[in-house]
Amino acid sequence: MIRKIFTMLFLSAGFLSASAQDVSLSKGWKFAVGDSAQWASPTFNDQNWQAANLNETWESQGHPNYDGFGWYRTKVVIPSTLKANSFLKDSLRLNLGSVDDNDEVYMNGKLIGKYGGHGGTIKDGNYGGRSYTIAANNPAILWDKENVIAVRIFDTGGNGGMYSTGFGSLFNITMADVMDHVTVNTGADFEYGENNSLNKSIKLLTTNKYLYTGKLAFKVTDPENGTVLYEKTNDANFTGGKPFTYSFSIARLAKKSYTITYTFTDVKSGKSITQTETTPYVLTPYPSAKVKINGADVFGARPGNPFLYLIPASGKRPFVYKADGLPEGLKLDANTGVITGAVAQKGDYPVTFTVSNKLGTKTKKFTISIGDNIGLTPALGWNSWNAWGLSVNDEKVRISARAMADKLSQHGWAYINIDDGWEAENRAADGKIVANSKFPDMKGLTDYVHSLGLRMGIYSSPGPRTCGGFLGSWQHEDQDAQTYGDWGIDYLKYDWCSYSDIAPKPDLAALKKPYEVMRGSLDKVHRDIMYSLCQYGWGDVWNWGAQIGGNSWRTTGDIEDTWQSMSGIGFRQGAAAPHAQPGHFNDPDMLVVGKVGWGPSLHNTRLTYDEQYTHISLWSLLSSPLLIGCDMGHLDEFTLSLLTNDEVIAIDQDALGKAASQYVKKDDYQVWVKDLKDGGKAIGLFNTSDKYQTISLDKNDPAISAYTKFRDVWQQKYIITTGKTLTAKVAPHGVLLVRVEK
Known part of the structure; x- marks a missing residue:
């Protein structure tokens, strides 16, 4: 994976005067590799x-x-x-976007900062935003x-250089400010209270010893019409180790987002900090206690391999499971609903599932397809990287x-995938890959995952080292594949990383x-191992990924939890979309909802709630693997509702296996349309602008002219038009x- 862990906004303005309290560094750079x-x-x-962009x-x-190496x-x-014009006059700060x-940073030949303030060496991976503070008398x-x-x-691998990555990225020189180390910490979850209320606490934090004394202004705005629904100003005092906490409760007036603005103003300096x-x-409707059988309509396995x-099935437990028509070699545990065994003969086997609880019984037609193709619908699961990194x-x-x-x-969620960081420093004496001390028993861990009815995934690179500097599979491919099989692995993410050392300027071959x-x-x-090619879309991999046996292939660099990143990736999948098919899918990277962080420190995704609905909708329309990237131990109510809407998931898991195509593209909205196996279509009307807007599709338009029913998939109700x-x-x-039906 190309490590993209931090995002900022690029300022395109030219040189700013001293009165603006900063000096722009956004232009005039040159660079060279070497x-x-x-x-x-x-x-x-x-x-x-070369002039640097x-x-x-x-x-x-x-x-x-x-x-x-390269230099700017x-x-x-x-x-x-x-x-002279600054409130604090002791320190100068250089903001250098993302590295x-x-x-290492030099001013007039003198080293003034390195490694983003971390230890190690320059060859240790440390992607992220760069800001260095030095004494004004340096x-x-x-x-x-x-x-x-x-x-x-x-x-170390993948993309390189010094560049902007979107939201919040600065290239400038400024004096250290009294608000530099002040944070409006909004990381606590919203809680759903009585009387249709939303409750939350935020904190004003600082690492300074300076005593901040001032006012915290709190405002709630309806972004649809700009109406201020509520505002209040409170006294607020805080310093290092003694935060100020503000708790509030607001009414949920409708099924939409409102904007909250927090502004603290320090009386002594007159400086302010604002966060929204x-x-x-x-x-997603509240789950019913009645039985409902969910998930895809088909599952593929290879002959003779473990199944x-x-x-x-959802509803009030306990359940009793039945499966009529199981092929020879498979058995069902009636208490857990887990089917295991192996099937020797190729073929498509029609099966009927029956699930019962005290409130009733449901059945579902299902196909078990035994053949050469697996992963007939996109993978549904979790990957460790976007939350935990190494x-x-x-x-x-x-x-x-x-x-x-x-x-x-x-x-239907089924895969638990370990990303980079599990490998030991050295192989065993016989060359076998072994896990490091963080994973004392990989086989035992896999057995535990399997005992839950889930499948286990792992990560490697074709190069000598992974993106994180751990052992890759170079010249040990057979050994590693067999080790994965011995452990019981069901999914392999194979990440290009240091293979650039082997093929520095690769052609298509x-x-x-x-x-x-x-x-x-x-x-x-002798095991079904889903094969995920991760090489960032190079060589238009969607044209040949299926030919070389990939079940999915990354079409892009790493995603970040910003609108710029998510929308930029999602809405650029048009060229790859026609190549999606059962067993072979485009992968625009993992989901960035919930709590993410790419390391031990996590934060709430920076996507707004509307943007998260867009994220899941677009990825489902694209028939993408849905791989959750958040802290699974902390699934708040909203994130859980995103991941448990069965009608949305059904669009992603549709057995036809087609991806949506871009049907309409305007400056401020887009329409994407996906064909479904039952003859219907799934349609996404996306507002790409910063304001509410009305989007219309003529009922005589070829996309919907043959259909009479329009279903709001997120709310799971028909639209009266x-x-x-x-x-x-x-x-x-x-x-x-929307899902349209005849």
Whole structure:
């Protein structure tokens, strides 16, 4: 995976005057790949270096697949009025957007910051935002004169360079501000209280010893019409170690989001800090106690290989399960709903599931397809990376598995996938891959996951090292595949990473080769292992991913929890969409809902609640693997409602296996249409603008002219339409997801 863990907003303005309290660094940069100590010197002549575009990685600026060292240089005058006009005058701060993956920063030849403030070496991966603070009297600073800033970067793999990644990214020089280390912590969950209320507490925090004394303004706004619904101002005092807590309760007036604005103003300095968030609203109907059988209508396995399938059923337990028509070799546990065994003969076997509880009985027609193709519908599961990064361990995986079994498996979710960070430093004496101390018993962990009726996934790279610097499968493909089989692994994510060391400038054949090699190794193992190709969409992988045996293939770089990242990826899947088919699906990367963080520290996703509805809707329309990336041990009510809407999941899991195509594209909205196996269609009306807007589709339009029923899938109710159009008022960055029927 290309490690993208942090996001910021790029400022395209030119040089800002000192009165604006910052100096822009957004223009004037040059860069070169390679490494030389001379490049830090202010006297070095960089006239022949390439002009740098801070909106782009260096791969997209003429250096495809380049990993290693590169340098950026710029020249800037730092006026002394910057210091004179500031409230605090002791420190200067350099904001350098995002660095991929690690850096050293020189001013006029002197090292002033490195590694993002972390330890280690420059070759240790440390992707993320960069901000360095130095004393205003540091002799490296030449006040009122030209300063040369040089940034040495090392890229460990995937994309590289110094660049903006969207929301909040700064390239400037400014004085340290009294509000620099103040945070409006909104990380607590909203709680659903009595009388249709939403309750929450937020905190004003700082690491400073400065005593902040001022006012906290609280305001609730309806973004549909701009009406202020509630506002209040409170006294607020806090300092390091003594936060200020503000608790509130507001009414949920309708099924939509409202905007909350928190503004703290410090009386002594006159400085303010503002943060906004939106309120959650649940569209998925409250679950019924009556039995409902969910999930896909088909499941594929290869002849003779171990079979594992949990019948997904919701309602009040306990259940009694039956399955009529099971092929020879399979058996059902009537108490758990888990089907196990192996089937020797190829064929499509029609089966009828029956699930009963005290309130009634439901049946469902199902097909068990025994043949060469597995993964007939996109994978539904969890992957550890977006929450835990390299801090994943046995305990976190077990917690995730237990949570999936208790809360999500009844809706079809089945895979528990360990991403990077599980591998030991060295192989065993016989060359076998072994797990590190965080995973003391990988076979035991897999057995535990299987005991819950779930499937287990793992991660590797075709190169010598993974993206996180752990052991890859280079020249050990057969051994690793057999080890995975011995452990009972059901899913392999295979990430390009350091294979660039083997093939630094790969042509199409070289892009395919490592994935073909592992495909051959997996074929020697008597186990169904879903094969996920992760190489970021290079070489238009959607054109050939199925040919080399991939069950899914990444079409993009790593996703981040911002609208810019999610929408930019999701709405650019048009070229890949026609290649989706049963057993072979485009993968626009994992979900970024819930609590994410890419390491031990987690935060609520930065996607608004409307944007999260768009995220799940769009990925389902695209027939994408739905791989949850959040902390499964902390599923709040809203996130759980996103992941348990069976009608939305059914669109993703539709047996036809087609992906939606972009039907309408305007500046401020898009319409995507997906064909379904029953002859209906799923349609997403997406508002891509920052304001509420009305989106209409003419009923005579070919997309819907043959249909008379329009079902709001999130609310699971039919829409009463009059007139000649299907019309919806859609929230900013929101969606109306409709299923049309005859």
